[in-house]
Amino acid sequence: MIVFIYGTTAEAIKIAPVARRLEAAGVPYQHWITQQHTDALRKAIPELGLTPPDRVIANGWRGKPLKSPLQMVGWAFDVVVWAARNMRSLRRELPQGSVVVVHGDTMTTVLGTFIGRRLRVPVAHVEAGLRSGNWRHPFPEELDRRIVGRFADIHYVPSQEAADNLAGRPNVVVTQGNTAKDAVRDAAAAVDELPADDPFGLVLLHRYEFISNPALVRETLQTLDAGTPIPLRLIVDQYSRGAIEQTIDELGLTNFSIMTKLEHGQFVALMKSARFIVTDSGGIQQESAALGVPTLIHRVVTEGREGFGASAVLSGWDQDVVREFLTSYETYRRNDVDAGDSPSDIIVADLFERGLAVPVAGGAVPEGAE
Template identity: 30%
Template sequence: MNKRKRIAIVVGTRPEAIKLAPVAHELSRTRWAQPVLVTTGQHGPVVHETLACFGLRAQVELTLPPGPHSVSDLTAGLLSGLGKGLSSPATHAVVVQGDTSSALAGAMAGFFSSIPVVHVEAGLRSGDLRSPFPEEAHRRMIAEVCDLHLAPTHAARRNLLAERVRADRILVTGNTVIDAVVSASRRAPVGDDPVPRRAARDGAPLVLVTAHRRENWGEPIRRIGRAVAILSHQYPEVTFVVAAHMNPLVRTALEESLPGRPNVQLPGPIPYDAFARLLARSILAITDSGGIQEEAAAFGLPVLVTRDNTERTEGIDSGIARLVGTDESEIVAAAEKEFAREGAPWGTGAANLPFVRRNPYGDGRAARRCAAACGWLLGLTPRPPDMPDIPMDLPKE
C-alpha cells in the first residue's frame, strides 16, 4: 500500500512552473510525499514546455475554453476545474505559488475542500491593492485561507506578521526562483540554442527587456518600447533582447514602438534554460516582471523596474534594482547611468564583469526548505529552520 501523501502542486503560468519545479523535485526525493503537478491551462502549452526544461510533466491537466477571459471568468473557471481536480483521489495538501488567478483558485479550492493549503512566496506586498492588479489582491486573499506561509524573505515575514498571521505558521525559505535560475543557467544547451547565439553579436553586451503587466498595457508599454528604441540608437554596440510576451496586445504594442533596428531582437517565447543563460550574460535588465527582479539578483544584474511600486522591496533596499516607472525619459536616463557605471564604450569581455552586490532573495536552498515545511505541516518531519537573514549592507549609489 502506498503510504506517501499526495501533494497537489498547482501550476497555471510559466513563472509558477519555474518556481515550483524545484519544489516538486525536492518533494519527490522524500520518503513520504507523492507530488502531483496539476496544470490549469492558464498559460497554455508554454507551461508544459517550461516543466519539460526541468524534466517534469503534469499528472493532471485541466483546460480552459479558448479565447480571451476576464479576470472574473478566468478565476471562476479555474476554481470549478480545480475543485473537481482535487477531489479524487484524496489530496493531503495543496501547494500554490505567488499571486496568479491559478494560485488564488487553487488556494480557494483547497480551503473549500478542507485540504491544508501551502503558499510558496507568501507575504509580498506592494501596499496598493490595485497595483499590481489583480495580483496584490490575490496574494492578500490567499493569505486568509492558507495554513502555511512560506515567505521568501524576512521582509515578507514581517508583512505577514503585520497582518496578524500567526508566527508559528510562517517559515522563511528564500525564493525558489534562485534555485531554478541558477540550475537552468548552468545547463548546457541541447541542440540549437539560437536566441543567445544570435543576440550575442560577436560578444556585444546584452540588455534584456520585458514588459507584460496588465497595468502597463497600452501606452505605458509603448513608452517602454520607445525608450528602448532611443537607447538602441544611442548605443549601437549593445544588443537589446526584447522578450515579447505571448499576449498579442503586449507584443503588438512593443512591435509598433520598436522600428526595425539591427541591434534589437524581438524573439518569441524563449525556453527557460536559454532565457537563464541569456540573463546570466546580460549587463542590465529593464522589466516590469516580479520574477525577473529576483532572477537577476542571482547574477548580480542591475534591474530598472518599469513600475510605480514593487513588492520586491529587498532589491530596491540592496541597490540592485531601481524603480523608474514607464516615462521614457526616466528609463533612458537610468539606463545611461548604468551604462556609464559599466564603462561604456565596452571593451571585449566587459559583458562578463562581475557585480559585487548581494543577492537578497535566497541562498539556493529554498526548495529544500519548502519540501521539509510541507512534511512538518502534515506531522511527518521536524520543522525546518528559517533561512538566515541576509545582510544587505552594501552601499547604495
Template identity: 30%
Template sequence: MVPVIKSFRADDAFETIVCNTAQHREMTDQVLEFFSLKGDYDLDIMQKEQSLNGLMGRLITKLDNVLEEVIPDIVLVHGDTSTCLAATLASFHKQIPVGHVEAGLRTYDFTQPFPEEMNRQVCDKLATLHFAPTDNAVAALLQEGVKSNSIFKTGNTIVDAVELALPMIKNNHPRIQQMDSWLNPSSRLILVTGHRRENFGKALLEVIGALKEISELDNVQLVYPVHLNPNVQDPVYDLLGNIYNLLLCDPLDYESFLWLMKRCDFIITDSGGIQEEATVLGKNVLITRNTTERQEAVTAGFVKLVGTDKGKIVKEAIHLLQQSPQKQDKDNPYGSGDAATQILNAVKTHFIV
C-alpha cells in the same frame, strides 16, 4: 515550484501529485520538459480573449474536480497568479490545508500589480502554512495577524531553480545559437520584457519610446522577447519593428531566457520573478513599475524602480551603460538555494505535530 516538486517527489514520505492548469502553457510546458518533469493533471484552461472572471470560474470548477478525485492532505500553491488564488479557494471550500509558497510579498496597492496583489493577500488569509522568502515577507504576515507558528522563512525557490538550471544550459540550443549569432560581443546588451496589465496603453507607449531612444545610443543592442498578448504585441511591433540593433522575438523557453539573462549587461522589465532571478546572476534591473513587492532587491542595490516615464528610463539606462560591465558582487537577499528543502521540512513538521 520545480525545486519543490523535485524535493517532495524524492521523499518517500509523500505521494506528490502535480496539477498544471496551463494558465501560461507557453511557459509551463517547456519548463517541465527542461527539468524532466511531468504533471499528473493538465487542465488546459486557456481560451482566447478570456476575462479574468471567466478564467477564475473555469479554474475553480476544474480544480474542484481534481480535489474530489485526489483528496489531498495538503495543497501547495505558489505566488500570485489566478491559478494560485483559484487553487486556494477551491481547497478552502473543501477544508483542505493550503501551503502558500512565496507568501507575504506586498505592495499594498491592489492596482499594482493587478490582479496579483489581491490574489496574494487572499491566499495568505486562507493558507494554513506560509512559506515566506524574506524577513520583510515575514513581517508583513505578522502585521496582518497571521500566527507566527504558521510562518516559515525559507528563502525563495527561484534561487533554487536558477542554480539548478544554470549547469543544464546547452550552448548548442537552436534559440541560443540564433541569438548568439545576432549579438555583437563588443556591444552592450540590454534585455527587455514587459507584460503587466497596468502598463497597457499609454504607459507601454512611454516605455516603447524610451527603448527607441536607447537604441539610438552608440554600441548598444537590445533583445525584446515580446509577450503574446495583443495589447503588447501590436504597439511593440508597430513602433519598434524595424530597428537594426533591437531584436524582437517570440517569448523564449526557460533555457534560452536564462542564457540571455546571464549574457546581458542589465535588464529593463516589469516582471516580478526576473527581479529575483537577476539577484542570482548579479544583474542590475530597471523596473518599469511605480512599486514592487520585492523591495529587498531594491534595498540590496540590484533593482531600481523607474516607472514608465520615458525620460527617467532613458536616464537610468544611460547611467548603467556608463558603468563597467561586470557582475554585481552583493549578497542575495532571497536566500542560498535551499528553500525547497526548508519547505519540505516545514510540511513534515506540520503533519508530525
C-alpha cells in the same frame, strides 16, 4: 499527498525546484494545472523536468492563453465548474495528510486556494506575504495576494518584511528568499554565458498594466531605443507581441530585435550574458538579483525587494529614470552575490516536519527535517 496547483509558466519555474527536491527525497506529489498559459506552459513542464500533469483543470480560453479580463472571467468560471463537478471524488481519492501548494499572485493562486479549502486540506502559499501597499499596482496581483494571505494555512514568506505583513497569522515560515533563486541557480549551473564580444541589453515588458497603456508603451520603447548604448533583445509572449511589434513598426525603432520566449535554461544563459535587463516581471527581478545583473524594474511599485540597494532600481514609469539607468547601468553590477540558504530546501524541510511530505519506501528524509 502534496498537490501543486498552478497555471502559468512563471509559477511552474518557481515550483519546479521544490518538486525536484521532493522527488529526490522520494516524496510523491501531483500537479494540477489551470493553463492560464496554454502552449507555453505545456512546453515548459517537461523542460523543467516535471512529470505530465495529473489533472488539467482548465485549458485557458478555448485552448488559447488569456488576453482580456473577459476571457479571464470565462476561464475562472471553467475552473469553478471543474471543482464543483469533481469535489466529491477528489475528497475520496486524496489520502489523509494531503496539502495543496499554490504559488505567488495569479488568479490560479486564488482559485487553487479555493479548491484546497473545498477539499478540506491545508493550503500552503509559497512566496506569501509580499505587499506593494497599493491595490491598483500591480493589479490584480496585489488583491490576489491579500485574498490568499487571508485563507491559506501555511505561509512561506521570502523575507522578514513579508512575515511582518502577516503578523498575527499562524504558520509563517521565512524561507530566506524566493524559490526563483533556486530556479535560476539550478539552471545557471547547467548553462554557459554567451560570447562577450556581442554585447546586448535584454528587455521583457509584458504585464497587463503596461501593455494595456498604449501611451506608456510608446513612450517607454522610444526612450529605450533612443538611449541604449547597445542593441536590445526584446522578448515577447503571445499576450504582449501584438502591441510591442506594432509600436516598434509605427515608430520606426531600429535598436530592437524581437525574440519569442525561450526554454528556461536558455533564458538564464541570456540573463547571465546581458549587460543589463529592463523588465516589469517580478520573477525576472528575483532571478536577475541572484545573478547580480543590472536590472531596471519598469513598474510603479513592486512588492518584492530583491536586488534593491544593489543590482536593481525601480523606474516608477519615470522616463528620466530609464534614461539615467541606460547611461549608468554598469554601476549596478554585482559579481559577489551571496547565494545564501536554499528557499526550496527550507520549504521541503518544513513539509517533512509537519508530516505533509511522506517518502515512499527507500526515500531519504532531507538533512535538518527529522
